[in-house]
Amino acid sequence: MSLSRGPHDDSSVEGELSRIWGELLDVDPDTIPADASFLRLGGDSVLAVRMSAMVRRRLAVELALSDVTVEITLAQLADAVRRRRTAGNGAHRALPVEIEHRADPSAPFPLMPLQQGYFVGQHDGWELSYESAHFYADFGLTGLDGDEAAEALEDALARLALHQPMLRARITPQGEQYVLAPDAPGAIPRPRVYDLRESTPQEVEAHLLAVRHEMRTTGPNPLHGPGLDVRLSLLPGDRGRLHTGESLLIMDGWSATLLNRELLTLAADWNAVLAPLDVDFGDYVTSLGRLRDSEPYAADRDWWHARLGDVPRPPALPLRADPRDVRASTMETLENHVAADRWAALRDQCASREVTPSAAMLTAFAVVLARWAGHRRMLLNSLQLNRLPLHPDIHRVIGAFATTMLIPVELAQGRTFADLAGEIQRTFTEHAAHNLVSGVEVSRELARRRETTRPVAPVVFQSTLGMDAAIGAQAESAGPLGDLNFDDFHHQLRTPQVALEARFYEMRDELVLVFSLVAELFHTEQVDAAFADLLALVETLADGPGWDRIVDLPAAAAPDPVPGLTLDRLPEHDADHGDGPPVDELEQRICTVWEEILGVPVLDRGAGFFALGGDSLLVVRTLARIAKEVGGAPSVREFLNAPTVAGVAAAVRARLADARP
Amino acid sequence: MTVIGVLGGAGTVGRVAVDRLAGYGLGELRIGGRDIDRVTAVCRATPGAAVPVRVDLRDPDELRAFCTGCRVVVNCAGPSYQVLDTVARAALAAGADYVDAGGDLTAVEALESAAPPELAERAAVFSAGVMPGLSGLLPRLLAAGPLARLDGYVGGAARISELSAVDVLLTRGPRFGTALAAWRDGRLAPGALAPLHDVTLPGFAGRVHAWPFLSAEFARLATELDVAEARNYTVYVTDAIPRALAEAWADDGPIERHVAAVVAAAEADLAATGPYYTLLFQAVPAAMPAPGQSKAPRRLILRTPDSYALSGVVAAIATREVLDGRVEPGARSAAECLDAAAVFARLSGDPLVTQAEIR
Incomplete structure (x- = not known):
């Protein structure tokens, strides 16, 4: 026994607490680091209850259940004890999550839920997925200085990459990210x-x-290189085009706008200096990770889970192909503009009706979908670019902050558009108030409950209306690169697990309406009709009378069963490989790998990976392990087609048989 | 005429043991208990010859009188930590074999510490119940050779009486088993396993909680069967019972204070799923199996609505095995001296067993 004083003063709260932990966990109290969690030292929830009991007896402090989680560290426990001592038992303080700077900015950090989706998509994981999830754009430059432009651009990009760490980010094969x-x-x-x-x-x-x-x-693929691909075409007549390809794994739509602004600002002026950033994406992600252990997060999760039983299906859009069988390489884009004066009129109308332009556009999209699908109640997905206000600089940081939110929509019959928009805005606001849990996580749970591996919300709404104001104005001129010309702006978004996405954004004072879709899935004339319907509806809203008309909607709330394939009822895989104990060594090895990765017993060949608690990122890790151990593994997509021990074993056997000459 | 004495014959376990023994038609039953009215009622309800006897096993004279003339004495009275080897000694002294539905390693050792000479001729079978008992016996059916893994999951939702609650609260410490431990490569690996929450397990209803507890019985089994890694879990349908136990053990005060909480926790479990009890064992053969041993893992599931009653069935089967001369003399636990296949075959036909499968 050591007589020397340990790191914790014996008389202090820490001293007593470390002795309690020492007894409970059978470790030397003097060697317990202040920042190691109870769980990491071998604790569990039952030991945590005993710990509370010992604290009560020895320190005469009554801890609330919420004070003690298995993730608590000795330092946090000491804080909780002091708080309870000073505050008495009535004090309840919500766990505020504050940005903490990571000690090592180059340390790996986890992917955000949506990043995970993109990551798995790049592994051909989803139906409707591509080798890369990215945004491509190019626009014209006039009055360009052909001798200076290349060097100015290279210098600006280098300076920007110093300023914005995510431009130096890489993703590991295991699905983590780090900054070079x-x-x-x-x-x-x-x-x-x-x-x-x-x-x-x-x-x-x-x-x-x-x-x-x-x-x-x-x-661009950040698994192998930068997540940003910038190219410049120098053209005759002092003209040029700037091409950008941006991986959604490292930056979201907000970041894309930010990137354009900052890159062109730096290119315009050799001496321009951007206001320094006191926070980075890794700090944000790490702080959000701590949020997951908090009560507000648990409350939001419970709120969503309580609603999942009633969540409707996506709109019953008629399909001409099963998304599973489609191998698209690009998403098709339909685009139209509402002129600046009409857009201004529409904004005025929205203001006088007390709905946001985004809520009005969501309502218009839902109305069009209802007419197309023949029913009024449906689940939509939405892309959310808002960032949690954890730090004043956060909106100036490039990173993959985006998340999603599910929006169940029910349009009532016999109402005016203004009524419907008001109702949708209320629904939206109510759901957005529980946004600590992302739509990706909610979708995952929904899929688990429905026992499906098909997409649960493949119709997406995205609006960045009002966002440009938050980022700041775009410069019109970029020095040696010349003046920007968006008249022939080309762009394309490619995201996995999306069948149809409606996007609404502002460009040069105009409202832009876009449908991005996997064209192979839909009947072309129906898509064209729906897009025309949307445009016409938006125009009547800009005119004014559209708001007070009763909206023409189908009678059915839920879709009537119709012959043929629709987006709400995609067939499940019916391959049943049976249950029972594993039948051979291969199945047992898969069980053992799953046990190690999921931390639960895997005893049955019929056990489903997702029912056992797995998620898509863990699928990628599992497949890497299986490939290493048995010399071959199926693709993520094959895994998802039959995500049981027996199903994956069958896919491995097929893969190994194929590999033999 | 063969006389079979059943002590505690009016209790939950004893009543079922009496019923099965009568059904097997092995001889006359002598049914003992403290409350003569209840014992008499049991005798009336029993087909065939059954004689009620008032006996308090704390009274040596009464106990001796009860055992005299018995061919075998079956003890279904508890609590085990009080009974220990008291009845076994009385039975052996009277020249009878002995079967105990309860009892554990401590009872065996107590008897062996000053072994009576009759033990050379007579069998004393302890732990002839569900757990310990079947929990140490049935996994043997899965082991045709060395094993890489043996998993045991035993539990469910059952009423816990105040008496059983005391037993549960007291049977704790290295003599009984080690929480969170596994058995690895011939030794106990402390803290190797974590509690499992909301997991699905074959043979169990819905999602359950499983607490690693390497019982002394399971550790011995692992050694005997040459198992590289053994995991043994106690399964609860909610975490109410483990919480109640943890609260109790964190408190230094008298055990009695926590009995009510444990009983209430068990009631809460029962309300959640209704009564059921499952024994699930799964064995993975070693990478280099014995000649003729399949490499495929094997599983055994046994399910009953009432584990206490099933202990009575096990005690009756053990008694039958003893009377058939299939148990060697000496003091041993049922898991170590009964024929696993024979016991499983009898259980498969018993109305209290709702599922019995090996695949």
């Missing part, structure tokens, strides 16, 4: 420049088509 030090090889993305100043118009056109095709179908 600025001097690490390949850390700073460099632009690729094509000099076509002496080319013929035909050559220019062929070049632009080729670059566009390449960048649309092949996005």
Whole structure:
């Protein structure tokens, strides 16, 4: 026994608490680090109850159940004890989550839920997935200085990559992310420049088509290099085009806008300096991780889970192919603009009706979907670019902050558009008030309860109306790069697990309406009709009378069963590989791998990976382990098609048989 | 005429033991208990010859008188920590074999510590119940050779009487088993396992909670069967009971103070799922199996609505095995001296067993 004083003063709260932990966990009290969790030291929830009891007896402090989780550290427990001592038993303080700077900015940190979805999608995990989830855009430049532009762009990109760490981010094969030090090889993305100043118009056109095709179908992949691909085409007549490909794994739509602004600001002025950032994406993600242990998070989760039984299906849009069987390489885009004055009129109408433009557009989209699908009650998904206000600089940080939120919509019959929009705005606000739990997590739980691996909410609404104001105005000129010209703006978004996405955003004072869709799924004339219907409806709202008309809607709330394939009722895989104990060594090895990864016993060949608590990221890790142990593994998609021990074993056997000559 | 004495014959376990013994038609039953009215009632309800006897097993003269003339004495009275080897000694002294539905290692050792000479001729079978008992016996059916893994999950939802609650609260410490431990490569691995929450297990209803508890019985079994890793869990349908036990053990005060909480926790479990009790064992053969041993894992599931009553069935089967001359003389636990296949075959036909399968 050591006579020396340990790190904890014996007379202090920490001293007594470390002795209690020592007894409970059979460790030397003097060696317990203040920042190691009870769980990590071998504690569990029952020991935690005993710990509370011992604290009550020895320190005469009554801890609330909420004070003590298995993740608590000695330092946090000491804080809780002091708080209870000073406050008495009546005090209840919500766990505030504050940004904490990570000690090591290059340390790996977990993926956000939506990043996980993109990550798994890149492994061909989902139906409706692609080799990369990315956003591609290009726009024109005029008055460009052909001799200076390339160097100015490269310098601006280098400076921006120093300022925004996520431009130096990489994703590991295990599904974590980290930021490279600025001097690490390949850390700073460099632009690729094509000099076509002496080319013929035909050559220019062929070049632009080729670059566009390449960048649309092949996005930057942060598993292997930078998540940002910037290219500059120098064209005759002091013109040019700037092409950007941005991986959704490292940046969201908000970040894409930010990137354009900051890149062009730096390119315009060699001496421009961006206001320093006191926080990074890793700090944010790590802080959100702590939020998951808090009561507000648990309350939001319970709120969602209590509603899952009543959540409707996605709109019953008629399909011409099962999403499972479609191998699209790009998503098709339909786009239209509402002129600046009409958009201004629409905003005024929204203001006078007390609904946000986003709520009005969501309502319009839902109305169009209801008419298309033939019923009024449906589940929509939405992309959320809002960031939790954990730090004043957070809105100036590039990163994959985006999350999703499920919105169950029910449009009542015999109401005016204004009534419907008011109702939808209330629904939206109510759901957004429980946004500590992301839609990705809620969807996962919904899929688990429905025992499905099919997408539960593949119709997406996204609005960035009002967002530009929060980021700041776009400069019109970028120095040696010339003036920006968005008249022939080309862009394309490619996201996994989405069948149809409606996007609403502002560009140069105009309202832009976009349908992004997997064209192979839908009947073309129906898509065109729906998009025309949306445009017409929005125009009547800008005019005014559209608000007070009774909206024409189908009678049915839920879809009537119709022959043919619809988006709400996708067939499940019916391959039943049976249950019982594992039948051979391979199945037992899969059981053992699952046990290690999921931390639960896996005793039955019919056991489902998701019912056991797995998620898609763990699928990727599991497959890596299986490949290492048995010399072959199926794709994520094959795994999801039959996510039981027996099903995966069958897929492994097929894979190994294929590999043999 | 063969006389079979059943002590505690009016209790939950004893009544079922009496019923099965009468059904097997092995001989005349002598049914003992403290309350002669209840014992008499049991005798009336029993087909065949059954004689009620008032006996308090704390009274040596009464106990001796009860055992005299018996071919075998079956003890279904508790609590085990008080009975220990008292009845066994009286039975052996009277020249009878002995079967105890309860009792554990401590009872065996108490008897062996000053073994009566009759033990050379007579069998004394302890732990002839469900757990310990079947929990140490049935896994043997899965082991045709060395095992890489043996998992045991035993539990469910059952009423806990105040008397049983005391037993539960007292049977704690290394003599009985080690919480959170596994058996690995010939030794106890402390803290190797974590409690499981909301997991699904074959043979159990819905989601359950499983607490690692390497019982002394399971550790011995692992050694005997040459198991590289053994995991043994006690299964609860909610975490009410483990919480109640943890609260009790965290408190230094007298055990009695916590009996009510344990009883109430068990009631809460019962309300959640209704009564059921499952024994689930799964064995994974070693990488280098014995000649003729399959490499495929095997599983045994036994399910009953009432584990106490099933202990009575096990005691009756053990008695039958003793009377058939299939148990060697000496003091041993049922798991170590009964024929697992024979017991499983008899259980499979018993109305209290709702599921019995090996696959």
